[in-house]
Amino acid sequence: MSYSKIMNTYQSTIKDTLKNRFLGYVKTWTTSDLEKADNGIMPSTQTQTEFAKKLAQELQDIGIKDVTVTKYSYVCARIPCSIGAETVPSVGFLAHMDTAMDVSGKNVKPNIVEKYQGQKITLKEGVVLDPKTDKYLAEATGETLITTDGTTLLGADDKAGIAEIITAVEFILKNKLPHGQIELLFSPDEETGHGMDKVPLDWIESKQCYTLDGGHIGELEVECFSAWKSDISFTGISIHTGSARPKLVNAVTMCSEFLNLLPKNEAPETTDGYQGFYAPLNVSGHIEEATCTVLLRDFTNTGIEEKKQTIDILARAIECKYKGSKVTVKHTQQYLNMKEELDKVPAVQEALTAATKAIGIQPTYLPIRGGTDGSRLTEMGIPTPNIFTGGHNYHSRQEWASLEQMCAASQIVVELVKIWSLAN
Ligand SMILES: [Zn+2]
The missing domain is CATH 3.40.630.10 (Zn peptidases)
Known part of the structure; x- marks a missing residue:
């Protein structure tokens, strides 16, 4: 046939x-x-x-x-x-x-x-x-x-x-x-x-x-999408809140400030078509230690690299702002x-x-x-x-x-x- x-x-x-x-x-x-x-x-x-x-x-x-x-x-x-x-x-x-x-x-x-x-x-x-x-x-x-x-x-x-x-x-x-x-x-x-x-x-x-x-x-x-995820950890300094001034460094505050710095016009809910985004996925923590995960999505390698760099820069900015703190970033590739x-x-x-x-x-x-x-x-x-x-x-x-x-x-x-x- x-x-x-x-x-x-x-x-x-x-x-x-x-x-x-x-x-x-x-x-x-x-x-x-x-x-x-x-x-x-x-x-x-x-x-x-x-x-x-x-x-x-x-x-x-x-x-x-x-x-x-x-x-x-x-x-x-x-x-x-x-x-x-x-x-x-x-x-x-x-x-x-x-x-x-x-x-x-x-x-x-x-x-x-x-x-x-x-x-x-x-x-x-x-x-x-x-x-x-x-x-x-x-x-x-x-x-x-x-x-x-x-x-x-x-x-x-x-x-x-x-x-x-x-x-x-x-x-x-x-x-x-x-x-x-x-x-x-x-x-x-x-x-x-x-x-x-x-x-x-x-x-x-x-x-x-x-x-x-x-x-x-x-x-x-x-x-x-090319997909990466970034795990960001914030380490602060814990001390009784009653006698905290000026020693306490609050990791929860640092984490929330970091998330606030992410570009709002590059979120899943504000993009479509060929635009990439940052998507905060989860947050957890306490005064001494807080972590968050952010998904990075883009159609180009340059776009993904820029997003990874932005995360690194924002993390560094938070670390500089909060004296005595430490912020670490780990980027992991998910798919290409x-x-x-x-x-x-x-x-x-x-x-x-x-x-x-x-x-x-x-x-x-x-x-x-x-x-x-x-x-x-x-x-x-x-x-x-x-x-x-x-x-x-x-x-x-x-x-x-x-x-x-x-x-x-x-x-x-x-x-x-x-x-x-x-x-x-
Ligand atoms: Zn299916």
Whole structure:
């Protein structure tokens, strides 16, 4: 079979399969646990292991022989190339199995709105989806929406991604379409920030991968923040407050003064787009010793370096102002903007642009104001841009997905496999 004949009908062919697959996944509870993950427990919840085993079985059922679940519950599946495609580069597709802790992901009862007419959607517990305040919802008129019942999140983040990938691969195999080696990786604990901690890097043979973990149709992501955090400790001099003059040096006062010096117009709540920020994350302390952590975010190396320097200068200023005090700063790198690495291998982004245009969608490249599993993987040497899934309002009771947008995301996976199959 060749791609040209059957791709026109791709979305109508797979629509029901994709919907049923997705509905099955979102009803499976896989909320991750930040505290456990921070303490090195991977996966952070047992439910993720159970879901991983289910997915592995499903992958075997659609005809994939090489499927494993690692001891940290990563699902790894490898599909050998079709005959004659031995020189085609291997491509990987990734999505994550867990859902965010912000809202319950247990007993998800998805609600389906066929042929949405642009009305307000009222769910349980006063949760409302309003096209007046949700421009993407307003644009989704005529589409099939999948929402929550108002009591939980939906989990389109990222079960839409998993469903789209598996449905695409099933289609390729069923129709015996020519393809290079395809690798699938479904990971635990993305929402805890630990999704790539135990990634079986040696297992991945692909030199390029794609995550399906984005949002609105057409939105693609090839750049993200570079992220550092600064831990600042203030040491004062403690003495009974009744006889303190002039010896007491108050670390709490120093810390609060330091935080007040941070630029207010460079905070998460006052920036967007390509602007970076300083985000005070936590404060603790007493008269003798106080500490705070500030997150530094910027899209450029120069921007990050300037922010680190600003922290150093402000810390020094406080130390000079309070005689006898000591202020120390420790900067730690968290993750890096993937753009620089992706720019070195333009074919990865070019294929993505071509795949998106091939299905009649204009790609919109957006900067991610955060990091992804893909940015971590890019840092580890495997360029991995991020693709939309058709899900919206992640981590909330207002989460919804458009089935038509999900079909489009799934088709992009098939198109990418096709484009790479021509790249030998
Ligand atoms: Zn996600």
